[in-house]
Amino acid sequence: MGRPSNTEQRRADILEAMLEVVAREGYRGATVAAVAQEAGLNPGLLHYHFKKKLEIVVALLERLAAAVEARAERKLRRAGDDPQARLLAYVDAHVALGKGADPRGVAAWVAIGAEAVREPEVAAVFQAAVEERLARLEAHFAAVRAARGERRAGSRSDAAATLAAIEGAYRLSAAAPDALPKGFAAPALRRMVLGLLGEA
Amino acid sequence: MGRPSNTEQRRADILEAMLEVVAREGYRGATVAAVAQEAGLNPGLLHYHFKKKLEIVVALLERLAAAVEARAERKLRRAGDDPQARLLAYVDAHVALGKGADPRGVAAWVAIGAEAVREPEVAAVFQAAVEERLARLEAHFAAVRAARGERRAGSRSDAAATLAAIEGAYRLSAAAPDALPKGFAAPALRRMVLGLLGEA
Amino acid sequence: MGRPSNTEQRRADILEAMLEVVAREGYRGATVAAVAQEAGLNPGLLHYHFKKKLEIVVALLERLAAAVEARAERKLRRAGDDPQARLLAYVDAHVALGKGADPRGVAAWVAIGAEAVREPEVAAVFQAAVEERLARLEAHFAAVRAARGERRAGSRSDAAATLAAIEGAYRLSAAAPDALPKGFAAPALRRMVLGLLGEA
Amino acid sequence: MGRPSNTEQRRADILEAMLEVVAREGYRGATVAAVAQEAGLNPGLLHYHFKKKLEIVVALLERLAAAVEARAERKLRRAGDDPQARLLAYVDAHVALGKGADPRGVAAWVAIGAEAVREPEVAAVFQAAVEERLARLEAHFAAVRAARGERRAGSRSDAAATLAAIEGAYRLSAAAPDALPKGFAAPALRRMVLGLLGEA
DNA sequence: CATGAATGAGAATTCATTCAT
DNA sequence: CATGAATGAATTCTCATTCAT
Numbered sequence: 001m002g003r004p005s006n007t008e009q010r011r012a013d014i015l016e017a018m019l020e021v022v023a024r025e026g027y028r029g030a031t032v033a034a035v036a037q038e039a040g041l042n043p044g045l046l047h048y049h050f051k052k053k054l055e056i057v058v059a060l061l062e063r064l065a066a067a068v069e070a071r072a073e074r075k076l077r078r079a080g081d082d083p084q085a086r087l088l089a090y091v092d093a094h095v096a097l098g099k100g101a102d103p104r105g106v107a108a109w110v111a112i113g114a115e116a117v118r119e120p121e122v123a124a125v126f127q128a129a130v131e132e133r134l135a136r137l138e139a140h141f142a143a144v145r146a147a148r149g150e151r152r153a154g155s156r157s158d159a160a161a162t163l164a165a166i167e168g169a170y171r172l173s174a175a176a177p178d179a180l181p182k183g184f185a186a187p188a189l190r191r192m193v194l195g196l197l198g199e200a
Numbered sequence: 201m202g203r204p205s206n207t208e209q210r211r212a213d214i215l216e217a218m219l220e221v222v223a224r225e226g227y228r229g230a231t232v233a234a235v236a237q238e239a240g241l242n243p244g245l246l247h248y249h250f251k252k253k254l255e256i257v258v259a260l261l262e263r264l265a266a267a268v269e270a271r272a273e274r275k276l277r278r279a280g281d282d283p284q285a286r287l288l289a290y291v292d293a294h295v296a297l298g299k300g301a302d303p304r305g306v307a308a309w310v311a312i313g314a315e316a317v318r319e320p321e322v323a324a325v326f327q328a329a330v331e332e333r334l335a336r337l338e339a340h341f342a343a344v345r346a347a348r349g350e351r352r353a354g355s356r357s358d359a360a361a362t363l364a365a366i367e368g369a370y371r372l373s374a375a376a377p378d379a380l381p382k383g384f385a386a387p388a389l390r391r392m393v394l395g396l397l398g399e400a
Numbered sequence: 401m402g403r404p405s406n407t408e409q410r411r412a413d414i415l416e417a418m419l420e421v422v423a424r425e426g427y428r429g430a431t432v433a434a435v436a437q438e439a440g441l442n443p444g445l446l447h448y449h450f451k452k453k454l455e456i457v458v459a460l461l462e463r464l465a466a467a468v469e470a471r472a473e474r475k476l477r478r479a480g481d482d483p484q485a486r487l488l489a490y491v492d493a494h495v496a497l498g499k500g501a502d503p504r505g506v507a508a509w510v511a512i513g514a515e516a517v518r519e520p521e522v523a524a525v526f527q528a529a530v531e532e533r534l535a536r537l538e539a540h541f542a543a544v545r546a547a548r549g550e551r552r553a554g555s556r557s558d559a560a561a562t563l564a565a566i567e568g569a570y571r572l573s574a575a576a577p578d579a580l581p582k583g584f585a586a587p588a589l590r591r592m593v594l595g596l597l598g599e600a
Numbered sequence: 601m602g603r604p605s606n607t608e609q610r611r612a613d614i615l616e617a618m619l620e621v622v623a624r625e626g627y628r629g630a631t632v633a634a635v636a637q638e639a640g641l642n643p644g645l646l647h648y649h650f651k652k653k654l655e656i657v658v659a660l661l662e663r664l665a666a667a668v669e670a671r672a673e674r675k676l677r678r679a680g681d682d683p684q685a686r687l688l689a690y691v692d693a694h695v696a697l698g699k700g701a702d703p704r705g706v707a708a709w710v711a712i713g714a715e716a717v718r719e720p721e722v723a724a725v726f727q728a729a730v731e732e733r734l735a736r737l738e739a740h741f742a743a744v745r746a747a748r749g750e751r752r753a754g755s756r757s758d759a760a761a762t763l764a765a766i767e768g769a770y771r772l773s774a775a776a777p778d779a780l781p782k783g784f785a786a787p788a789l790r791r792m793v794l795g796l797l798g799e800a
Numbered sequence: 801c802a803t804g805a806a807t808g809a810g811a812a813t814t815c816a817t818t819c820a821t
Numbered sequence: 822c823a824t825g826a827a828t829g830a831a832t833t834c835t836c837a838t839t840c841a842t
Contacts, residue, residue: 002803003842010805026317028228032833042807047834049805107317114314116375117226117307123375130376157381160372161388165361168368172360175316175323176330181357188361188396195395196388206822232816242824247817249822406801426717428628432837442803447838449801507717514714516775517626517707523775530776557781560772561765561788568768572760575716575723576730581757588761588796595795596788602824603821610826632812642828647813649826 010049013039015060022060023104027111030057058121061112064105065129068094072136083147084197087140088190094133094166095185103173110174133166134159144197158196165189210249213239215260222260223304227311230257258321261312264305265329268293271300272336283347284397287340288390294333294366295385303373310374333366334359344397358396365389410449413439415460422460423504427511430457458521461512464505465529468493471500472536483547484597487540488590494533494566495585503573510574533566534559544597558596565589610649613639615660622660623704627711630657658721661712664705665729668694672736683747684797687740688790694733694766695785703773710774733766734759744797758796765789 017039022030032053036043050056072093079089116123137159142152169185217239222230232253236243250256272293279289316323337359342352369385417439422430432453436443450456472493479489516523537559542552569585617639622630632653636643650656672693679689716723737759742752769785 002801003805003840005804007805026314028315028318031831033831043833044808044835045806051834053833111314111317113371113375114226114311115228117311118228127376127379130372130379134379157384157388160380160384161365161369161392164368164372164385165365165392166368167371168364168366169361171313171367171371172330172364175313176327179327179330179334180360184357184360185364188357191395191398192361192365192392193395195391195393195399198391199395210822231814233814243816244818244825245823253816410801426714428715428718431835433835443837444804444839445802453837511714511717513771513775514626514711515628517711518628527776527779530772530779534779557784557788560780560784561769561792564768564772564785565761565765565792566768567771568764568766569761571713571767571771572730572764575713576727579727579730579734580760584757584760585764588757591795591798592761592765592792593795595791595793595799598791599795602822603819603826605825607826631810633810643812644814644829645827651813653812 007049010041010045011059013041014046014049014056015063017041018056018060019064019104019108022057022111023107027057027115030111054119054121057112057115057119058125060108061122061125061129064109065125065132067102067105069132083140083143087137087144088193090136090140091162091166091189091193092186095169095189106170107174110170130163133163137162141196158193161196162189162193165192207249210241210245211259214241214246214249214256215263217241218256218260219264219304219308222311223307227315230311254319254321257312257315257319258325260308261322261325261329264309265325265332267302267305269332283340283343287337287344288393290336290340291362291366291389291393292386295369295389297383297386306370307374310370330363333363337362341396358393361396362389362393365392407449410441410445411459413441414446414449414456415463417441418456418460419464419504419508422457422511423507427457427515430511454519454521457512457515457519458525460508461522461525461529464509465525465532467502467505469532483540483543487537487544488593490536490540491562491566491589491593492586495569495589497583497586506570507574510570530563533563537562541596558593561596562589562593565592607649610641610645611659613641614646614649614656615663617641618656618660619664619704619708622657622711623707627657627715630711654719654721657712657715657719658725660708661722661725661729664709665725665732667702667705669732683740683743687737687744688793690736690740691762691766691789691793692786695769695789706770707774710770730763733763737762741796758793761796762789762793765792 014035017035018030021034021038025034032046033043035056036046039046046053046056050059072090075089075093076086079086112122113126116126134156138155141155141158141162145152145155166189169189172180173185214235217235218230221234221238225234232243232246235256236246239246246253246256250259272290275289275293276286279286312322313326316326334356338355341355341358341362345352345355366389369389372380373385414435417435418430421434421438425434432443432446435456436446439446446453446456450459472490475489475493476486479486512522513526516526534556538555541555541558541562545552545555566589569589572580573585614635617635618630621634621638625634632646633643635656636646639646646653646656650659672690675689675693676686679686712722713726716726734756738755741755741758741762745752745755766789769789772780773785
């Protein structure tokens with residue numbers, strides 16, 4: 001009895017529309033009205049399903065971060081046991097094109113990430129994602145070194161530099177896609193990581 | 201004769217104020233009123249010296265890009281003739297801390313860069329800077345390979361990956377400074393570049 | 401035969417919720433959504449039982465006015481025949497604390513009363529209540545004077561002043577309860593009424 | 601040089617418009633747009649001179665409270681030394697009609713006062729006014745008793761009851777002016793006060 | 801009767817830009 | 822050049838009310 005709830009679907013619709021608009025128009029272009037229009041919904045309805053606009057943005061950011069990590073998880077499951085192969089697979093999952101690549105997600109991630117300066121709630125999500133990725137990368141670097149019988153010192157810095165290269169690839173591909181060789185990131189990142197490991 | 205024009209000084213004051221405010225509050229926080237207050241001027245005067253706000257932003261972005269290239273030039277002049285040393289010096293000039301480092305510039309660069317999606321004028325400046333840096337990096341990579349008697353193929357991708365790592369270091373240091381080891385970028389980038397060159 | 405109507409109960413529930421919310425949050429805080437939540441119902445249902453929000457407000461105001469008059473009736477029935485005792489009992493019924501006192505009703509009465517300026521339907525109920533109380537007070541004053549063999553002139557003004565003191569006690573207790581001595585109103589009003597009657 | 605400031609005048613204009621609109625339409629009718637229109641100004645300009653709407657409301661409330669006290673001061677200066685005469689003059693200043701009476705001020709005071717439940721800033725101003733008036737009334741009552749050689753006990757409650765009668769007179773005259781005898785308040789209040797003093 | 805989503809008309813506020821002085 | 826008020830177009834958010842299920 002009573003009307004069945006469609007909240008979950010609607011929230012997903014709204015996130016999808018926010019993703020599309022942010023990717024296309026940037027954060028400033030992603031007004032409530034624009035998102036509503038993109039979703040084919042009434043602007044007021046967005047505030048029925050999300051208390052405020054920032055909640056939509058934060059939810060989207062969380063979704064994007066989770067999607068990338070899930071993709072990495074999948075790649076890792078097929079990566080075998082070799083620590084170095086696993087490290088490279090993890091990195092590859094974050095930058096590779098091809099199936100599962102998500103240019104809109106990258107653009108939105110970059111656009112919303114810039115709001116972290118102003119919006120503590122965005123900063124919190126962004127930093128949590130950074131922390132998680134850093135921790136995983138560090139563990140992968142450390143595992144490689146452990147397998148080689150080396151000291152693990154420097155794994156944190158290596159993780160940070162690797163994550164920087166990943167984020168930078170996002171940024172460049174969002175801001176100046178035409179200047180970049182197609183698909184440069186994945187193979188180059190692989191060699192950079194090997195460089196960090198002192199491997200030619 | 202009337203009072204001497206102070207336009208150039210005023211324009212510089214305004215750029216400086218825009219830099220400060222953007223670095224501190226992000227692009228969205230950099231309202232004309234906030235910039236005017238920071239500069240100790242008043243809003244109307246900003247529009248006397250710049251036709252519109254975007255002009256200030258673009259001028260600042262150009263100034264920031266030029267400053268980094270100038271810094272790289274200085275470092276290169278002291279770097280000697282070895283192509284690899286010159287490549288590393290160029291990269292180092294973009295990420296090293298210490299004298300000449302400009303955290304506000306980095307923060308503003310990141311914040312304004314996100315506007316490139318929305319503002320073609322910003323995108324143009326940003327892309328021009330990317331192109332210039334890519335071209336220089338590519339030339340440096342090619343020079344190293346030439347000196348070794350290797351083929352230059354891949355230098356463009358190496359340049360793109362290196363620039364990505366630089367931009368990513370900016371981005372992370374702006375968005376999640378506490379998560380990163382202090383001064384990780386310069387030494388790690390050096391090893392990454394060597395990795396790209398197939399050097400351990 | 402369908403389920404038995406619970407309309408009367410529901411309407412009472414809604415009035416009760418409106419009372420609670422208005423008393424706690426003021427008229428502006430008494431949104432349909434807030435009242436619905438307080439009642440454990442949902443917004444749509446409120447509009448099933450009342451055509452519009454103002455109807456709820458008006459019904460509540462009527463209920464509050466009636467409750468106070470009923471309380472006065474009870475007090476009067478126990479007050480005996482002496483006109484002065486009856487006048488004082490009537491006044492006392494409106495301001496005394498203790499059993500039957502209704503601080504929420506007072507707060508709601510004050511909050512809704514301010515809407516009389518804007519809403520003719522509220523004004524009508526409010527004015528009707530004022531008229532009724534004035535008439536009763538006037539009659540009581542006149543009865544006292546008649547029993548003394550005095551002329552009844554001035555009873556209307558005395559009634560108005562007495563009602564003003566009652567309403568003002570409501571208002572102050574709603575707006576600045578901490579500034580007031582506890583229970584000041586009933587004994588002071590008694591002396592004020594006696595003052596109006598020229599009695600020390 | 602530069603444009604001369606007219607802020608003080610504009611702020612006064614805006615307060616005047618707010619007073620007019622609140623008195624006429626109640627608090628809910630006093631939207632920024634309505635006030636701006638009343639003042640013949642652009643809505644945005646109101647936010648140039650006042651940071652937010654509530655600031656206008658609070659400033660108006662302060663102005664109204666100060667005006668009444670100033671009026672009382674003037675009356676007191678002409679009231680001589682007799683404590684009882686001074687007490688009655690103080691009360692009279694708050695309710696009398698005639699020159700200096702301010703029906704719009706009364707209406708606005710009542711309308712805005714109801715917002716004290718929801719707006720702490722309004723509550724603060726309202727309560728401060730209540731405290732001040734209570735303190736003055738209490739001092740006047742105490743002075744009368746002291747002059748008679750009586751104990752001062754009860755002066756606080758007498759003050760509260762008197763202030764209640766004053767506020768209630770405002771309230772009734774705002775909400776049901778037609779039901780009230782013209783000019784009932786001042787003479788009736790005088791007798792009420794005498795009643796509180798145990799005087800016939 | 802009941803549920804809860806959907807609508808649409810405002811509301812306050814912000815801000816780049818213009819303009820009178 | 823400088824000042825600061827004025828303009829007007831957005832923008833986010835609220836809320837009574839309607840409506841499909």
